[in-house]
Amino acid sequence: MPERHKPGERPDAFTIDAAAARFKRDPSDDAHVLMTIDGATKQVGSVTMAFPLSDRTRMVVVRDREGEEIGILDDLSNLGDDSREIVEAEIEKAYFLPKIISVNEIEQELNLVTWSVETDRGPRNFHVRSIRQNVRRIGQVRLVIRDVDGNRYEIPDINTLTPQGRRLVEEYI
Amino acid sequence: MGIGPRPSPDAEPTFRPIYSVEELSDDERYALRRIVGPTPKIRAVAYSDLLLNGQYGRSCLIVTEDEIIAGEIGAETKRLPLDGIASVVSRDFIGNGLIQARLDDDRRVDLLRYSKTLTDTFAEIAGYINKRLNVSDDELEAQEEEVAKVSGPKEERTYRCPTCGYPLKYASDVCPRCTSTRQVMMRLFGFMMLRKWLFVAGTLLSIVGVGVTLAPPFLVRFLIDNVLSPDVDLPGATRMRRLFMLVGLFLGLIALRFVTQYFRIKVMGIFAAKVLLDLRRRIYRALQRLSLSYYDREHSGRIMARVLQDAAGIRMFLVNGVQQMIVHGLMVVAIPVILISQNWFLAMVALLPIPLVVLLGRFFGKKYRALYRTLRRRFATLSASVSDAVTGMRVVKSFAQEEREAQSFYRKTEDLYDAHVSTSNTRAVFNPAVLFMMALGTLVVWLVGGRQVIVGAVTLGVLVQFISLMNQFYAPMQMLLQVTETFQQSATAAERVFNILDMPSEVADHDHAADLDGVRGRVRFENVSFSYAEGERVLKNVDIRIEPGEMIGLVGETGSGKSTLASLACRFYDPTKGAITLDGADLRDIKLKALRSRIGMVLQETFLFAGSLRENICYGKPEATLEEIVRAAKAANAHDFIMNLPDGYDSEVGERGVGLSGGEKQRISIARAVLKDPAILILDEATSAVDTATEQSIQEAMDRLVKGRTTIAIAHRLSTLRNADRLLVMDKGEIIEQGTHEELMTQDGQYANLVKIQGKFASDVAQVAERN
Numbered sequence: 001m002p003e004r005h006k007p008g009e010r011p012d013a014f015t016i017d018a019a020a021a022r023f024k025r026d027p028s029d030d031a032h033v034l035m036t037i038d039g040a041t042k043q044v045g046s047v048t049m050a051f052p053l054s055d056r057t058r059m060v061v062v063r064d065r066e067g068e069e070i071g072i073l074d075d076l077s078n079l080g081d082d083s084r085e086i087v088e089a090e091i092e093k094a095y096f097l098p099k100i101i102s103v104n105e106i107e108q109e110l111n112l113v114t115w116s117v118e119t120d121r122g123p124r125n126f127h128v129r130s131i132r133q134n135v136r137r138i139g140q141v142r143l144v145i146r147d148v149d150g151n152r153y154e155i156p157d158i159n160t161l162t163p164q165g166r167r168l169v170e171e172y173i
Numbered sequence: 174m175g176i177g178p179r180p181s182p183d184a185e186p187t188f189r190p191i192y193s194v195e196e197l198s199d200d201e202r203y204a205l206r207r208i209v210g211p212t213p214k215i216r217a218v219a220y221s222d223l224l225l226n227g228q229y230g231r232s233c234l235i236v237t238e239d240e241i242i243a244g245e246i247g248a249e250t251k252r253l254p255l256d257g258i259a260s261v262v263s264r265d266f267i268g269n270g271l272i273q274a275r276l277d278d279d280r281r282v283d284l285l286r287y288s289k290t291l292t293d294t295f296a297e298i299a300g301y302i303n304k305r306l307n308v309s310d311d312e313l314e315a316q317e318e319e320v321a322k323v324s325g326p327k328e329e330r331t332y333r334c335p336t337c338g339y340p341l342k343y344a345s346d347v348c349p350r351c352t353s354t355r356q357v358m359m360r361l362f363g364f365m366m367l368r369k370w371l372f373v374a375g376t377l378l379s380i381v382g383v384g385v386t387l388a389p390p391f392l393v394r395f396l397i398d399n400v401l402s403p404d405v406d407l408p409g410a411t412r413m414r415r416l417f418m419l420v421g422l423f424l425g426l427i428a429l430r431f432v433t434q435y436f437r438i439k440v441m442g443i444f445a446a447k448v449l450l451d452l453r454r455r456i457y458r459a460l461q462r463l464s465l466s467y468y469d470r471e472h473s474g475r476i477m478a479r480v481l482q483d484a485a486g487i488r489m490f491l492v493n494g495v496q497q498m499i500v501h502g503l504m505v506v507a508i509p510v511i512l513i514s515q516n517w518f519l520a521m522v523a524l525l526p527i528p529l530v531v532l533l534g535r536f537f538g539k540k541y542r543a544l545y546r547t548l549r550r551r552f553a554t555l556s557a558s559v560s561d562a563v564t565g566m567r568v569v570k571s572f573a574q575e576e577r578e579a580q581s582f583y584r585k586t587e588d589l590y591d592a593h594v595s596t597s598n599t600r601a602v603f604n605p606a607v608l609f610m611m612a613l614g615t616l617v618v619w620l621v622g623g624r625q626v627i628v629g630a631v632t633l634g635v636l637v638q639f640i641s642l643m644n645q646f647y648a649p650m651q652m653l654l655q656v657t658e659t660f661q662q663s664a665t666a667a668e669r670v671f672n673i674l675d676m677p678s679e680v681a682d683h684d685h686a687a688d689l690d691g692v693r694g695r696v697r698f699e700n701v702s703f704s705y706a707e708g709e710r711v712l713k714n715v716d717i718r719i720e721p722g723e724m725i726g727l728v729g730e731t732g733s734g735k736s737t738l739a740s741l742a743c744r745f746y747d748p749t750k751g752a753i754t755l756d757g758a759d760l761r762d763i764k765l766k767a768l769r770s771r772i773g774m775v776l777q778e779t780f781l782f783a784g785s786l787r788e789n790i791c792y793g794k795p796e797a798t799l800e801e802i803v804r805a806a807k808a809a810n811a812h813d814f815i816m817n818l819p820d821g822y823d824s825e826v827g828e829r830g831v832g833l834s835g836g837e838k839q840r841i842s843i844a845r846a847v848l849k850d851p852a853i854l855i856l857d858e859a860t861s862a863v864d865t866a867t868e869q870s871i872q873e874a875m876d877r878l879v880k881g882r883t884t885i886a887i888a889h890r891l892s893t894l895r896n897a898d899r900l901l902v903m904d905k906g907e908i909i910e911q912g913t914h915e916e917l918m919t920q921d922g923q924y925a926n927l928v929k930i931q932g933k934f935a936s937d938v939a940q941v942a943e944r945n
Contacts, residue, residue: 014800014804015800015803048816048821049821050799050803050815050816050821050822051787051799051821051822051823052820052821052823053785053820053823054785054787054822054823055799058799058800059799059800059803059822061816061821069813069816072803074800136825
């Protein structure tokens with residue numbers, strides 16, 4: 001793991017110290033998040049992870065409504081609880097990646113592979129074209145799958161699937 | 174005429190120079206003596222296949238103690254005393270070459286002509302003679318340049334086997350003629366012995382398997398003669414018991430055969446896979462060890478074929494070849510032995526058709542190979558034409574030439590069709606013919622053996638045993654007939670692989686190479702000359718001193734040696750002459766790994782590995798923190814476009830990932846260099862081929878990068894070098910001007926000229942833009 005500096009210790013001002021940032025939601029507007037840092041409050045347009053697959057909590061880019069970068073949050077775990085909840089809700093929207101818990105069926109028909117799975121967000125069927133291009137292996141056990149429509153799904157660890165499910169998946173990767 | 178042996182006109186030329194007379198045959202020596210005379214010592218001889226008048230014929234160049242003698246064998250010769258000769262030179266023309274002597278008074282004398290086949294030989298002997306004449310390097314260079322000016326276009330070089338002269342397609346190819354199948358197989362066997370227990374187990378299983386296969390005919394004989402035959406004088410109950418026993422035994426054998434086959438195939442499969450694994454890993458390591466000059470010489474497709482195809486060829490041999498050799502070899506030896514031991518007369522009759530089948534196999538085998546070669550070649554032609562048509566579709570359509578392309582494709586399909594038909598025609602004859610012969614053989618055995626049964630010479634059981642053993646004999650024999658060919662093919666594949674394993678790396682750490690600590694970045698080129706392989710020098714006596722933190726801009730035409738100079742600084746190659754030092758230490762005395770960890774490169778063509786952007790940015794520093802990565806990307810002006818990719822820094826790039834533009838890749842490679850934080854930086858045409866806005870963004874990133882680092886920057890666009898402390902103008906491997914932009918402008922030399930051209934171009938463009 002890359003080293004993390006403790007809150008308060010700032011080697012330089014390259015990133016925003018998450019411990020010093022406050023996020024608030026405008027009660028009248030769901031799309032309207034406010035960030036307060038050093039006494040200044042700014043409207044947040046978007047929150048984007050720089051490393052959505054390798055580290056979801058570090059290096060989170062905050063942009064204003066014009067799309068201009070306000071700054072980069074070094075580490076979400078340093079945020080206060082309320083702020084963190086808001087930022088994570090934003091992130092979850094910005095990068096929706098359901099986890100596949102079990103695989104019921106994978107079938108190939110011509111070039112299209114149909115997956116029938118249970119995710120942590122409920123059951124789902126999706127089609128994947130060209131497994132080689134759309135199933136990405138990260139490390140030894142993790143898979144990120146992109147379906148024909150651009151939806152993403154994650155298998156955090158293929159070893160946690162049932163043996164049948166695992167066999168089905170491995171047949172295709 | 175009539176001196177020595179007259180070579181037949183189609184005799185193969187001597188490809189190698191003969192430096193020592195001892196290598197010659199008595200006849201040749203005799204012939205040479207007739208020319209040279211009895212006393213002078215012969216130092217070197219080279220034979221040519223061409224006469225000075227342009228006729229093919231055998232001529233020779235003889236170097237003795239004090240003379241050069243050249244001319245047609247058995248005819249007039251030229252004799253030149255060595256002390257009247259300044260130097261000799263071999264000049265290549267189209268289709269032939271000429272070796273010429275330059276006399277002390279600068280007159281030239283043509284010595285010998287030779288065909289292109291012998292280019293290397295005569296270049297070599299010219300080198301030898303010049304060495305004996307003590308011609309200085311400078312003189313040779315001057316001569317080379319003079320020759321280069323008047324020579325025709327360089328032709329693609331044919332590589333030849335250094336031992337026998339067999340023409341090879343690629344430098345690294347293995348000579349099929351010289352490959353000693355036995356030797357290579359022995360070495361492959363060495364690899365196999367790394368996994369010897371698997372091999373032993375597989376072999377034992379094969380032997381047991383053969384035994385099990387050969388046993389049933391014995392049982393059949395016993396069953397017929399001692400159980401079923403009406404002549405058997407035993408009570409019915411005993412016969413029944415024996416019948417059950419034998420059938421039980423049969424069952425046991427079948428089961429045993431199943432088990433041994435299962436394990437044999439399994440064990441040999443694992444064995445082959447393991448040997449291949451060892452081999453592939455070794456090849457990969459060897460590839461990494463080899464210096465870049467190997468990669469310059471070799472086509473990357475060829476190298477990949479080594480790792481993939483040749484290794485797979487060896488696997489085929491290990492899985493099928495070795496197993497089949499053992500199994501079939503045992504069968505082919507064992508069956509005749511059994512037959513003869515049973516009844517030699519019947520055995521002779523049974524084995525009678527075998528020589529015929531062998532001959533038939535040989536005959537058709539040759540025919541088959543030829544047919545399949547044709548088939549393969551025509552198929553290759555066809556697929557090349559399809560690939561052409563597909564890639565060139567735009568051109569075809571724009572010239573409305575669809576019809577012509579289609580016609581040419583039709584023709585090729587027809588050729589392929591013909592090849593297919595003749596192949597299947599041959600197959601239609603061969604396989605049935607072999608079956609026919611074999612059936613004929615069986616019939617003869619029925620006839621002769623049947624008669625013997627009737628007269629009571631042999632029992633019915635023996636006859637049946639014969640027939641069934643014979644049926645088991647033909648298939649393995651057929652296989653063995655083909656095995657030699659498989660052997661030859663895999664031997665060449667193995668030899669190519671071993672060739673790579675054995676190849677020495679030209680750039681390597683010597684034993685006392687030191688680590689580097691605290692690099693200041695003072696780089697010196699001390700009288701450096703360099704040439705790729707044999708031939709023209711790309712750098713000539715280059716002397717450069719670069720101070721720590723200084724930025725040097727290299728300017729010059731394509732081929733002036735700029736990139737070579739940069740490559741030498743990275744020690745991708747070692748200089749042919751002179752030395753390059755870093756903080757006073759010769760690069761050759763520094764560990765390669767240490768040196769390269771201090772050098773950062775941003776090249777014209779940025780190569781991104783398959784993987785995420787994150788992995789690509791921290792390629793030179795895998796332990797970098799996320800913060801460092803983002804910071805480097807920001808410094809390289811790459812952060813913004815990265816954040817606009819769906820997966821940010823985790824986006825996959827490379828063949829199956831997102832496509833990045835040239836400018837974006839460029840900035841990734843700048844980020845790479847920023848993160849590596851090298852003391853020395855090499856920028857090779859880093860901003861070419863991008864639009865102006867992108868160039869600005871890259872330039873900005875680059876300016877940040879070069880700060881405080883010793884930098885060698887190469888650029889076509891002079892504007893890229895505006896921050897350089899000093900500019901070096903290169904031309905044909907030499908530095909012809911140096912100084913700051915202002916100094917060079919006042920000198921009004923080549924640089925000033927270049928600036929004018931580019932400036933004029935820029936202002937023209939601006940004018941056109943204004944007008945629109």
